[in-house]
Amino acid sequence: MGPLAGIKVIEIAGIGPGPFAAMMLADMGAEVLRVDRAQAVVGGDAGNPPLDLLNRGRRSIGVDLKQPDGVETVLRLVEGADALIEGFRPGVAERLGIGPDACRERNPRLVYGRMTGWGQEGPYAPTAGHDINYIALAGALHPIGRRGEAPVPPLNLVGDFGGGGLLLAFGVACALLERERSGEGQVIDAAMVDGAAVLTTMFYGLKAMGFWTTERGTNLLDTGAHFYDVYECADGEYVSIGSIEPQFYAELLRLSGLEGEDLPHQMDRGQWPALKERFAQVFRQKTRAEWCEIMEGSDVCFAPVLSLDEAHQHPHNRHRQTFVEVAGVTQPAPAPRFSRTEPEIARPPAHPGQHTDEALADWGFAADEIAKLREAGAIR
Secondary structure, three states, X not given: OOOOOOOEEEEEOOOOHHXXXXXXXXXXXXXXXXXXXXXXXXXXXOOOOOOOHHHOOOEEEEEOOOXXXXXXXXXXXHHOOOEEEEOOOOOHXXXXXXXXXXXXXXXXXXXXXXXXXXXXXXXXXXXXXXXXXXXXXXXXXXXXXXXXXXXXXXXXXXXXXXXXXXXXXXXXXXXXXXXXXXXOOOEEEEEHHHHHHHHOHHHHHHHHOOOOOOOOOOOOOOOOOOOEEEEEOOOOOEEEEEOOOHHHHHHHHHHHOOOOOOOOOOOOHHHHHHHHHHHHHHHOOOOHHHHHHHHOOOOXXXXXXXOOOOHHHOHHHHHHXXXXXXXXXXXXXXXXXXXXXXXXXXXXXXXXXOOHHHHHHHOOOOHHHHHHHHHHOOEO
């Protein structure tokens, strides 16, 4: 049903951003076949799916890429695929025999997506790393944090997922669109350090305009401003305020009860710390639920800070069905929305190798070929 229905993608199993990109493509309707290591196939009850939600929406086959027949299995699959994505360190896919040249020799129309932290070349390219390292080098970690405090890693949202998996999924979609004009596939070098850097573009513009300093917690969007921050309530819960524009700030003053006070001008940066303390005093006087009653539905630019246990229960998220339940597990629904080709979660996560025989058959392997591959240990 999704906009990518009819597109066939091979995912060489990895962790983090690669599975996230594959999940995004599968959510949009692509048929994504996950190639797990044969050694990872240990069985499992199909009626009790794994809980790794990044693996949702696709089938899994178990292949031993250290065996020539296993490599040949993947290359056979490539012949009928539109795209392949992998997340090995540079050079590993080539050593295994499933690098871009080998795959595109079988299928020149193939889009070959590569997901790494540092990219395919450069001084850091051969080394290990994680989200925190990639966003640090990209300049995305340094600005995040409060004044006088150390940078705060924003989970692994900026590198792994925003700057990594989404960048790869976007690259695959772009290359598939370009292929319709050229008739040829190409290789995508998606690096988390590049993607994290792209996410900071606006701040380079603000810095060039003189509106942003490199001192954490002193700027408009980094908790420096009293009108763009989170505040603790009487019950220990938090609310978020983002009243940047003057009309929204005026609404904040009115609904918070501060409208009549003789306060400094909103954009008097020297007074921001004092104003923040005054706002903190006010918000501590009521519970989160009481502030929701006062401010929800207004133009304050307000929302309660909800936990992972709470977000799916909020009336707005329930109305939009932002979260869905699949196989008994609550999880975010596919996004974005489409007016005609509605995306959906095709199936819950698969156990490694759960669909080896049926998927290979659907991709053109004869029953006797599958039996021989199994006997040789190339698949499991």
